[in-house]
Amino acid sequence: MSSIQFTPEKKIKGKLGRAGILQTPHGVIQTPAFVVVGTKATVKALTPEQVSSLGAQVVLANTYHLYLQPGHERIEKGGKIQKFMNWNGPTMTDSGGFQAFSLGAAFGNGVGKVANSKASGLLQKAAANAAEEGTEAELETERFAKITEDGVEFRSVIDGSQHFFSPEKSIDIQYSIGADMIFAFDECTSPLAPYQYQKEALGRTHRWAERCLDHHKKVGNGTQALMGIVQGGRFEELRKESAKIIGAMDFDGFGIGGSFEKEDINTAVGWVNEFLPENKPRHLLGIGEPADLFGGVENGIDLFDCVAPTRIARNGSLYTHDGKINIFNAKFMDDFTPIESDCGCYTCQHYTKAYLSHLFRAKEILANTLASMHNLYFIITLVKRMRQAILNDSFSEYKKSFTARYYH
């Protein structure tokens, strides 16, 4: 018996996309849904009550970061993640693998720095995602991760100390943290890796998936759901093979991992979801620009997580239906209207762009809070509206009208 239960409600006609209900031990998630990232057991600059007020249904914390600081044992002693961070709703953790690789940046096959790779658009974004607070400079530092059949040896981003994650250890750490949904330990390859390396890594990811499942069945207490991860890089054959193999395993749901180029999302997600079981949730890991969200939903994704809304918010980049604006633009100093006059978020209900401009220029902490609230509300609401559009049989119209205005 799985500790979560996914019930598809309605499909987009002729597509893989669907609306559904995901029941978890800490409440229901209406899907598709945007999962808010709280990397270090805090959604940056927001209280859990503020996060909840934005319509957020679920928070994802990062195992890698929490393992290093404050340490997963401390979170367990503090009553596990929900109690420790005062978030009473559903929670997830990733496996820590992606950060061990991407912050290690070696990617096994000799590809050095993420920032140097050519085909690095979404991968860089995902790595920044992983580092979150890290500056680009931090990502350019030479760090290494050593991959063996047993797991990955990596250095801490905090103090350079050596650490080792195996599939079993990742699961044990995630047990200590105690989220409702946890992920299998996988190898996230570079999009530059050649077919042969991708194939090797994929085999390892599949063997690690089996080890995670075995360990979970032996040691788990039945309160946490384990999600398997599909990999395979940009190769259709590998993606489909991975979806078949991982999809056939007894996971409670699935993550689609790895790095995509923007143009891959529609195709690659479709390749995979064709083979994943319909009655289990599917999570596209670390992806979150509006176009990617539409592409993901259309192709059968139920859950997304991404740090982009809060990370760009802290830099003064704010979502509007006409595209992003930079609040540092001088014209906003005297703009006494909200970011969007028809936005229902706390920030737009109470503050003008002139005030936000002042807070950002004065480097006031509240700037981070107000900007993060707006951007999270924007993205959470966008995915909620996609869900509503699916239920109303108007997904493609909604996608068309949103996209035409946003990417004008």
Place this chain on the structure above:
Amino acid sequence: MSSIQFTPEKKIKGKLGRAGILQTPHGVIQTPAFVVVGTKATVKALTPEQVSSLGAQVVLANTYHLYLQPGHERIEKGGKIQKFMNWNGPTMTDSGGFQAFSLGAAFGNGVGKVANSKASGLLQKAAANAAEEGTEAELETERFAKITEDGVEFRSVIDGSQHFFSPEKSIDIQYSIGADMIFAFDECTSPLAPYQYQKEALGRTHRWAERCLDHHKKVGNGTQALMGIVQGGRFEELRKESAKIIGAMDFDGFGIGGSFEKEDINTAVGWVNEFLPENKPRHLLGIGEPADLFGGVENGIDLFDCVAPTRIARNGSLYTHDGKINIFNAKFMDDFTPIESDCGCYTCQHYTKAYLSHLFRAKEILANTLASMHNLYFIITLVKRMRQAILNDSFSEYKKSFTARYYH
């Protein structure tokens, strides 16, 4: 007719201290009360709703800072301070003079750096108060303010540009900002200044007070109350003279300005309040350690403002009834109890010291929010309890029991 109305309710037997009700255009303040500082039209790291939830009744913003950034005209265009910053309760602004002098740090009589002065305890605190975000290093920078009969010429802390405040200009700027209670422009002297200089400066402050009142009567629209400021340094004769002269002028209330040494508070405040009219509110400017608050209240102070609670919070220093604690102390990493188990603040209701320790060590923004909420609640509640104790005839017992435990 004053736009504010102060009604004393009850006195501490045999003392100047009293409880009262201060009616303002934006609501009632029960006194004595702690005024929360929102230097740049934001209480650092908190939304106005969070500030209000702590029991805060009134917010004070700094004219000097707002004049420089975003500019008082912008605040006026944004609907004045309440609307601009989304604080619907009573508001105050200071005159900007103190910052022009203290961030200028010349103090007219050749006293250079605040940080070099011997008798600089509370003055340094007050200057840090003024700079707020400024580091000590910033305060040590050589900057100058030139005082003439007409006003003060000073340099901007932001870009070093030259500016000039006269009494009339300070009032005009405060009209643009639009707070319920504004302050007359005064000269805040160094505690090192000799008697002769203090006497000269005091004469100027009194003449400036007249000019502020004249200007206010000519130009004011009757919605803002003007508070006069008593000065006189550490000299009993000058303090009493100032209280008599300023107290006899048609101000709506009074501020007690200047710098005190810790041991002066009880005496100097008493000298002044003996002469100030009983039916008008008295504000001790920029003072806020628990002992100072008790001394002030006992000697007839109704209002205090201070950045200390939020400033020290951001450095991880937290108030408890047993004295301050430093959350960076290693023992708190594994302390799964609240800062104070019987504290009613949001932070203590929901988070442990272990979690706060984690947030501070991880440099998470939420650390500032949670620590500021606790410290503000502590100080606001402390002054509320003093008020309750006055009403219950138990002020001296409350002072004794709090002080014995806090300064054990």
